Amino acid sequence: MNKYSITVNHKLYEVEAEPDVPLLWILRDYLGLKGTKFGCGIAACGACTVHLNSNPVRSCQLRISTLPASAKITTIEGIGADVPHPIQEAWIELQVPQCGYCQSGQIMSAVALLAKKPLPSDKDIDAALVGNLCRCGTYDRIRKAIHLAAENPK
Amino acid sequence: MSTNDDNFLRTGRRDFIKKAGLATLGLVIGIDSFAKIRNISGQNGTEDNFEINPFILIGIDNTITIINPRNDMGQGTIHSVPAMIAEELEVSLTQIKVIQSDGQSKYGAQTSGNSSSIRRLWLPLRKAGAATKEMLIKAAARRWNVSESECYARGARVFKKGSDASLPYGELAEEASKLEVPTDPVLKNPADFNIIGKDIKRAEIPPRTTGKAIYGMDIDVAGMVYASILHSPMIFGKIVAIEEGDALKIPGVLQVVKCERKMIHRDAESIAVIATNWWAAFKGRNALKVQWDNSNLSEALDTDDYFKRCYAQVKVEGINHHETGDFNRKFNTATSRLECTYETPFLSHAPIEPENTTAHVKDDGSVEIWAPIQGPGETLPDVANYLGVPVEKIKIHTILMGGSFGRKAYIDFVKEACFLSRKLKVPVKVIWTREDDISQGPYRPGLLSHMQGFMEDGKITGFHHHIIGESILRQVFKGLPDDEADPWMGEELRDNTLYEFKTSRKVSWTNVKTEIPIMWWRSVNASNLAWGQECFFDELAHLAGKDPLVARLELLEDERFKKVLKTLAEKSDYHTMAAPGMGKGVAIFKAFGTICACCVVVSTNNGGVKIDKVVSVIDCGMYVSADTVRAQTEGNIVMGLSAAIKGGIVFKSGVCQQSNYNNYHVLRMNEMPAVEVFIIENGEAPGGVGEAGLPPVAPALGNAIFAACGIRLRNLPIDITTLIKG
Numbered sequence: 001m002n003k004y005s006i007t008v009n010h011k012l013y014e015v016e017a018e019p020d021v022p023l024l025w026i027l028r029d030y031l032g033l034k035g036t037k038f039g040c041g042i043a044a045c046g047a048c049t050v051h052l053n054s055n056p057v058r059s060c061q062l063r064i065s066t067l068p069a070s071a072k073i074t075t076i077e078g079i080g081a082d083v084p085h086p087i088q089e090a091w092i093e094l095q096v097p098q099c100g101y102c103q104s105g106q107i108m109s110a111v112a113l114l115a116k117k118p119l120p121s122d123k124d125i126d127a128a129l130v131g132n133l134c135r136c137g138t139y140d141r142i143r144k145a146i147h148l149a150a151e152n153p154k
Numbered sequence: 155m156s157t158n159d160d161n162f163l164r165t166g167r168r169d170f171i172k173k174a175g176l177a178t179l180g181l182v183i184g185i186d187s188f189a190k191i192r193n194i195s196g197q198n199g200t201e202d203n204f205e206i207n208p209f210i211l212i213g214i215d216n217t218i219t220i221i222n223p224r225n226d227m228g229q230g231t232i233h234s235v236p237a238m239i240a241e242e243l244e245v246s247l248t249q250i251k252v253i254q255s256d257g258q259s260k261y262g263a264q265t266s267g268n269s270s271s272i273r274r275l276w277l278p279l280r281k282a283g284a285a286t287k288e289m290l291i292k293a294a295a296r297r298w299n300v301s302e303s304e305c306y307a308r309g310a311r312v313f314k315k316g317s318d319a320s321l322p323y324g325e326l327a328e329e330a331s332k333l334e335v336p337t338d339p340v341l342k343n344p345a346d347f348n349i350i351g352k353d354i355k356r357a358e359i360p361p362r363t364t365g366k367a368i369y370g371m372d373i374d375v376a377g378m379v380y381a382s383i384l385h386s387p388m389i390f391g392k393i394v395a396i397e398e399g400d401a402l403k404i405p406g407v408l409q410v411v412k413c414e415r416k417m418i419h420r421d422a423e424s425i426a427v428i429a430t431n432w433w434a435a436f437k438g439r440n441a442l443k444v445q446w447d448n449s450n451l452s453e454a455l456d457t458d459d460y461f462k463r464c465y466a467q468v469k470v471e472g473i474n475h476h477e478t479g480d481f482n483r484k485f486n487t488a489t490s491r492l493e494c495t496y497e498t499p500f501l502s503h504a505p506i507e508p509e510n511t512t513a514h515v516k517d518d519g520s521v522e523i524w525a526p527i528q529g530p531g532e533t534l535p536d537v538a539n540y541l542g543v544p545v546e547k548i549k550i551h552t553i554l555m556g557g558s559f560g561r562k563a564y565i566d567f568v569k570e571a572c573f574l575s576r577k578l579k580v581p582v583k584v585i586w587t588r589e590d591d592i593s594q595g596p597y598r599p600g601l602l603s604h605m606q607g608f609m610e611d612g613k614i615t616g617f618h619h620h621i622i623g624e625s626i627l628r629q630v631f632k633g634l635p636d637d638e639a640d641p642w643m644g645e646e647l648r649d650n651t652l653y654e655f656k657t658s659r660k661v662s663w664t665n666v667k668t669e670i671p672i673m674w675w676r677s678v679n680a681s682n683l684a685w686g687q688e689c690f691f692d693e694l695a696h697l698a699g700k701d702p703l704v705a706r707l708e709l710l711e712d713e714r715f716k717k718v719l720k721t722l723a724e725k726s727d728y729h730t731m732a733a734p735g736m737g738k739g740v741a742i743f744k745a746f747g748t749i750c751a752c753c754v755v756v757s758t759n760n761g762g763v764k765i766d767k768v769v770s771v772i773d774c775g776m777y778v779s780a781d782t783v784r785a786q787t788e789g790n791i792v793m794g795l796s797a798a799i800k801g802g803i804v805f806k807s808g809v810c811q812q813s814n815y816n817n818y819h820v821l822r823m824n825e826m827p828a829v830e831v832f833i834i835e836n837g838e839a840p841g842g843v844g845e846a847g848l849p850p851v852a853p854a855l856g857n858a859i860f861a862a863c864g865i866r867l868r869n870l871p872i873d874i875t876t877l878i879k880g
Contacts, residue, residue: 001405018405018434025433029380034372035365037556039506040588044815047506076365084363091363095355095781098789099228100362101369101507101556126824133815135506135557136228137792139826141785 004064006071008033009078019065024048026064027075035076035104039133046132049105050075056112058131076104079111087111090149098136106132110146119150209261209279210239210286216324218245218310223255223264224271225528226358227505227555227562229786229844231271233356234778238275241349242283242342244307245323247357257530257550264531264552267563267674269746269842272778276840277341284339286330293329294321344776344837353781370526370553371585373512378581381426381574382435383413384442385594388455388808390669391446393423400441401427406434410442411577416540416569417596417671419629426574432585452808454669457500457600460805464602464622464666468495472620472662473637475644479658481606481618488608488616492697496605496686497869499802501598501675502818507556508591513571514581515541521548522581523572526555528563540569541576559793560674564596564630592818593810597803598675599624599668603686607694608657614694614709615657619647619687622664626679629672639663643679650680650744651687653709670805676793677845680745681852685870688741688853693866702857703728703740718742718751718773718834725832726753726769733757736766737862741853746842748774750787752794752850754858755827762875763859765795765827770847772831775838787831787847794851795827796820799874 001016006023008031015030027033027050036059039047043058050059051074052067067073080088087110090096097103106129113120113128120128125143134142211219220239226232236252255261263274287307294312295302304315313320344351361367386392398410406429415422427438453459485491512524521543527533530552538545555562571584586594601623608616621643628634634641640663647661675681695705703723710716719742723729732738735758742751750772756763768791777783800819804811812818831847852870860866865877 020437021431021433025431028372029431029433032374033365034368034374037369037506038371038508038585040815042588042814042816045506045588080364088360088363092355092359095359095785097228097359097362098230098785099226099505099507099555099557100359100367101371101505103362104365107363129823131822133506133820133822135504135559135793135820137789137821138785139792139821139823140788140829142823143826 002065004067005069006064006067006073008073009075009081015064017064019063021064022060023050023062023064023067023073024059027059033075033077037101037104039102043131045102046105046109047102049108049132051108051112054112054115056109076108079107085111086149086152087114087145090145090152093148094141094145096138096141096145098138102132102134106134106142110142110149113146114150118153120146209282210243212286212323212327214324214327216310216322218250218323220250220252221255221261222252223261224266224275225254225530225552225555227266227528227558229266230356230779230782231266232358234782235271235275235279237349237778238272238279239283241347242280243287245310247349247354249310254552255530256552257534258545259531261531265529265563267528267560269748269844269846273747273840273842280341281339284341285336288336288339289330289333290323290326292333293326296329297321297326350778351776351780353779356779367554369507369556370510370524371507371556373524373553373583375512375514375524375581375583378512378583379408379428379430379578380432380435381428381571381582381584382432382439382587383424383426383570383584383590384439384444385415385424385590386422386446388446388448388451389594389671390420390422390451391448393425394445394447396425397443400443401438404434404438404441406430407438409578410438411574413570414573415566417566418564419671420669426570428574428578428582432583436587448808455805455808457670457803457805460666460668460670461497461600461602465495467622467664467666468602468604470664472622472664473639475639475641475661475663476648477658477660479616481616481658481660484616484658485606485608485618488610490697491606491608492693493606494690494693494868496603496689498601498682498685499870500600500670501797502592502595502803502812503559503561503675504592504815504818504820505555505557505559505561508588509562509567509586510584511568511571512581512583513568513575515572515576515579517579519543519547521572522551523548523568524551524553525568526553526562527565527568528555528558533565533568536565537568537572541572559676560678564673588815589813593813596671596673598681599626599672600802601682603683605686605690607690609694609698610657612698613656614691614698614705615655616659617653617655618660618662619683620662620664621683623666624668624672625665626672626674628665634665636665640665643683646679646683646745647687652712652715652744653691653706654711655709676790677745677848680743680845680849681797684741684743684849685852685856688743688850689856689868692739692853692857692860706740706742714749714773714838715742715744718749718771721832721834722751722753722769722771725771725830726755728753732861735862737858737860739854739857739859739861741850741857743849745846745849747839748772748841748843748846750846750850752791752854754851754854756855756858756862758863761878763862763877765855765874767828767830768795768851769830770832771834772843772847773834773836774841774843774846775836776840777833777843780833783833783843784831786843788829790845790847791829791851792821792826794848795855798852798855798870799872802871
């Protein structure tokens with residue numbers, strides 16, 4: 001067991017864990033942040049997407065020991081915590097989620113996209129969201145909601 | 155999650171009211187007699203062979219609680235089922251609290267499946283709401299000493315006409331609870347609906363955008379341990395020897411225990427690694443060295459072998475399910491005829507949330523289960539029987555499912571958690587890996603449709619659908635004798651295929667058995683059968699030199715079918731000539747009381763095709779939420795396309811060849827075509843919407859590919875990137 005300190009959603013946490021525990025399970029089982037989901041364990045579905053220093057990453061592939069102490073993690077709980085993010089507003093406006101299980105990951109990818117490209121094209125959306133599976137089939141609404149959010153920034 | 159709320163479900167209404175600290179009894183209403191429901195539903199074409207008990211609780215503190223007996227997996231029942239009660243009760247959706255039912259028999263049938271939630275509960279739940287409202291009005295009328303016709307209800311209050319007087323429901327609840335339940339409450343005229351049929355933003359959506367929604371995967375119970383279970387690579391392998399030393403060395407691993415997986419047709423052995431956290435359990439499971447006895451499994455679990463046995467039956471007469479005219483006699487002498495075989499693969503449901511359950515078999519003999527399942531009503535007696543515990547001692551918390559599509563109606567994973575908790579005497583959380591999910595089944599069965607048809611005077615007049623393969627009814631529900639045609643599939647085609655084949659129509663069946671576990675998969679057999687039926691119809695239309703959509707209209711007399719097809723032609727601009735290299739294909743299918751037609755537009759693209767657009771038109775009769783109908787139909791287009799163009803499940807020498815989303819592919823964002831969904835508006839009895847949009851998708855695609863490049867595809871899945879060889 002080693003001790004690690006990580007910053008998640010601007011809050012500093014100290015955790016004691018084996019070095020190979022993926023960030024996904026640190027978040028869920030050690031920190032109680034259950035919004036980040038387990039779907040595949042091999043970075044093939046995107047349900048576990050979080051931001052590492054503003055970049056979308058698959059938290060199932062990030063071992064706790066490989067995270068630098070300076071790493072800033074943002075999870076779905078850190079998006080719109082005070083006021084809803086335009087992406088979340090658009091998600092509600094277009095009633096995007098069905099079961100919703102993949103949507104934390106979809107939203108994390110979409111938020112990161114808009115931060116880099118405030119007015120993304122369909123191709124930009126394809127590239128940014130290609131790693132996020134939705135078995136319920138909400139892709140069309142996700143695309144429309146990203147465009148809607150881009151038109152209504154805060 | 156708040157478990158206190160669920161006490162209502164466990165202990166009954168009176169205890170609940172006491173525990174909730176209410177000073178006196180509120181009003182609780184349900185439909186207390188099956189006969190009363192039956193009388194109404196018989197006239198309206200729906201069938202309800204269940205009883206419904208307390209569904210509505212009005213507390214004297216003005217809380218209004220509605221029980222939802224159909225768990226949500228994304229199909230929207232957490233909104234649409236209570237909405238039916240709220241409409242008639244005259245309360246807004248913001249005034250109610252919804253509680254998920256827990257499987258106790260007093261809540262009647264509770265399986266989210268068969269696309270049944272709205273169509274089966276449409277009248278019973280509205281009647282429960284209307285009866286409650288009438289009792290509250292009667293109580294108010296007595297209080298004011300006026301006739302009931304002088305009163306009306308709105309927004310959870312009863313008003314006295316022509317005055318400012320009004321009383322909130324809570325204030326009337328106690329008096330109302332002493333009144334007789336009206337036997338024949340008056341239902342609202344659909345023209346007066348404020349909730350049903352209106353696009354109301356769903357309350358469950360915001361928590362699904364913030365990570366706050368609680369799924370089975372997110373359940374935390376004090377003192378729980380985690381389990382990761384090693385299942386046999388050949389599903390039914392028997393354990394010969396286990397080397398657990400390496401697993402036990404992993405920090406956090408507590409124990410290695412033999413486990414069992416209770417499948418419906420056959421039990422399987424497994425080994426669970428128990429740990430203080432799931433990652434440790436998972437590592438421990440990977441560190442196990444197990445020797446399996448796989449005798450006879452490499453032959454029993456092999457899809458190539460299964461399909462070979464299926465193809466061997468193509469030329470053999472099956473068991474007739476139904477036949478008009480003498481098909482064989484006419485077919486044998488017909489001058490214009492066609493015969494070919496269509497194949498559909500085994501498929502995994504692959505919901506993004508893997509199977510999981512938390513269970514606590516307690517020292518006092520009671521059991522508590524937290525499970526994302528489709529059918530708490532069926533799970534409760536099943537688990538009670540499995541554990542040898544009376545149902546009264548078991549409390550099921552029915553948790554939101556992160557997708558299911560039929561998978562979480564099969565509760566092998568729930569029993570695993572129960573088995574382990576009974577053994578370990580602590581709460582156990584079982585979490586499957588994606589590999590468990592995809593390589594262990596159950597699956598949609600693969601089937602063959604051997605099709606024969608003939609024409610007379612340029613018209614398709616004979617049609618034979620010979621279904622060959624394994625039956626869910628036989629393997630899962632043990633309800634099919636060897637000398638009978640599968641009635642589920644036979645009736646699906648008898649009742650829903652409305653083409654008027656004047657000379658002969660025939661559906662026959664040959665059962666080819668397999669040990670590969672199977673189960674309902676979104677739209678069940680319709681997902682297989684529509685492929686053969688609707689592609690073959692297309693082939694016959696081309697043989698007759700007719701446009702496939704026009705040929706369909708020629709043989710349809712049913713006005714609803716015709717309207718759906720004509721609307722599709724209009725909305726998809728079907729009759730506008732496709733540009734060179736483009737093709738449009740259509741298909742229509744009825745399932746779960748709903749007709750859906752689909753037009754797929756493709757364009758040729760580097761030796762393959764690209765799917766440009768999918769237009770669906772759906773006639774589901776009356777509905778609760780138009781947006782949900784559209785969302786479900788969009789979802790069905792995506793899942794139908796995945797089923798058509800992504801790999802199926804293949805078993806080779808006993809082992810599933812797919813294991814995760816890297817080799818069991820589903821549609822991704824960059825492959826998503828433009829979609830449009832149109833709803834036919836009418837006052838017909840509600841049909842199901844969770845599944846009916848799926849069956850026509852694959853055949854419409856197959857037909858579009860033929861239209862675009864002249865290649866007729868009969869075996870799914872299709873690799874659309876490499877259609878043109880050489």
